[in-house]
Amino acid sequence: xxxxxxxxxxxxxxxxxxxxxxxxxxxxxxxxxxxxxxxxxxxxxxxxxxxxxxxxxxxxxxxxxxxxxxxxxxxxxxxxxxxxxxxxxxxxxxxxxxxxxxxxxxxxxxxxxxxxxxxxxxxxxxxxxxxxxxxxxxxxxxxxxxxxxxxxxxxxxxxxxxxxxxxxxxxxxxxxxxxxxxxxxxxxxxxxxxxxxxxxxxxxxxxxxxxxxxxxxxxxxxxxxxxxxxxxxxxxxxxxxxxxxxxxxxxxxxxxxxxxxxxxxxxxxxxxxxxxxxxxxxxxxxxxxxxxxxxxxxxxxxxxxxxxxxxxxxxxxxxxxxxxxxxxxxxxxxxxxxxxxxxxxxxxxxxxxxxxxxxxxxxxxxxxxxxxxxxxxxxxxxxxxxxxxxxxxxxxxxx
Ligand code: NAP
Ligand code: MG
Numbered sequence: 001x002x003x004x005x006x007x008x009x010x011x012x013x014x015x016x017x018x019x020x021x022x023x024x025x026x027x028x029x030x031x032x033x034x035x036x037x038x039x040x041x042x043x044x045x046x047x048x049x050x051x052x053x054x055x056x057x058x059x060x061x062x063x064x065x066x067x068x069x070x071x072x073x074x075x076x077x078x079x080x081x082x083x084x085x086x087x088x089x090x091x092x093x094x095x096x097x098x099x100x101x102x103x104x105x106x107x108x109x110x111x112x113x114x115x116x117x118x119x120x121x122x123x124x125x126x127x128x129x130x131x132x133x134x135x136x137x138x139x140x141x142x143x144x145x146x147x148x149x150x151x152x153x154x155x156x157x158x159x160x161x162x163x164x165x166x167x168x169x170x171x172x173x174x175x176x177x178x179x180x181x182x183x184x185x186x187x188x189x190x191x192x193x194x195x196x197x198x199x200x201x202x203x204x205x206x207x208x209x210x211x212x213x214x215x216x217x218x219x220x221x222x223x224x225x226x227x228x229x230x231x232x233x234x235x236x237x238x239x240x241x242x243x244x245x246x247x248x249x250x251x252x253x254x255x256x257x258x259x260x261x262x263x264x265x266x267x268x269x270x271x272x273x274x275x276x277x278x279x280x281x282x283x284x285x286x287x288x289x290x291x292x293x294x295x296x297x298x299x300x301x302x303x304x305x306x307x308x309x310x311x312x313x314x315x316x317x318x319x320x321x322x323x324x325x326x327x328x329x330x331x332x333x334x335x336x337x338x339x340x341x342x343x344x345x346x347x348x349x350x351x352x353x354x355x356x357x358x359x360x361x362x363x364x365x366x367x368x369x370x371x372x373x374x375x376x377x378x379x380x381x382x383x384x385x386x387x388x389x390x391x392x393x394x395x396x397x398x399x
Contacts (some may be wrong), residue, residue, distance in 0.1 A: 003036040007340040010332045012039035015073030017304035022322045023073045027309035029391045046076045054092040061102035068299035071332035074304045103291040107270050110286050111279035114360045116375035120278040126258035132268025133190045136182035152177050189292040191228040194262040204239035208248035239256030273386045275311035281368050283321035298331035317382040319367035327373040357392045364389045
């Protein structure tokens, strides 16, 4: 059978530990036999980032901007223990944070669902995609311990000397205070990314905050979302709803799912973990970074699965779940296909996704899923057996 040709490349970003092992395996067994893969390869393994003084991360972010579509393996975020383990020269920021700030992107997390793994919340029939604003609020705060009674004020001094001043509290006793901020432009870009994804996924978009209490701060978020909708997305087919966050949570828990939920930074931090665990497993969660200019980077939501890697180094064939990695590849290939108008490549990506899900639903899965699956499972498969099973099933569907 002739392999599917690609017009433009995807930016391929290799990573670390167990996910690096599976990365190569997924390509060898599930992509190379079917697609004449065109990729711009960047090795973001911890040793290569160290060797290049992290320049490789900047180069790779630049390549994603140029080519429009990237696919990324999980990478180690260096810390003191990793410095010791790998003999690193320096500690660098998390590659994800670096890439996110260069792309000015928003991260969307979406559970991958199979019929034999029930979400903890019974009503959820379809995935809920969480969009987390990744700038400002308490993550860029200024905070202070107040040692004794005194006045706390909020002061803005404009570049021309203008001033605004309001009382935060006339404190009679010791306590605490914090200042947070956000930028109209960042909120607007976030809103655009959310509307764009909702349009692409053909899902309604909900944005929820607490503007009844925070009339100016959360009120500004609400205003900007509404303005982006009114001026740019009114005719896009996206159904947009603003809701108070407590009301949204209560309604979403009772819903069937199938929506994009845009969250402020802190809300998204909390709720993305809640959605991940309530949906089944971290290994069944994809993550895509979308920039306001329409650049996409796909990855698995989980890390490098370090503990499995050490077992693999000792010779064990681990039962590490490769599904989120497979879906990172299919997400990137399908997006490439969409941009390049390549229906064959698009069909392949969708068939690989379908085949992966059907393989699990026929009782063939890794240990993390076998432990929670409702269908009969003879025995959990190791990653190699599982991927071989998908490859076999993929061969038998007409491509
Ligand atoms: P992790 O790699 O997500 O793994 C945590 C645990 O979750 C694993 O020990 C495993 O549990 C389970 N798990 C995660 N993915 C799995 C999979 N595909 N199949 C089966 N089980 C899976 O998180 P971590 O151990 O906290 O972090 C390891 C490294 O990853 C760190 O160096 C961190 O910096 C990096 N990290 C990278 C990214 C990224 O690049 N996007 C994200 C997060 C973390 P059991 O051991 O119980 O089987
Ligand atoms: Mg969190």
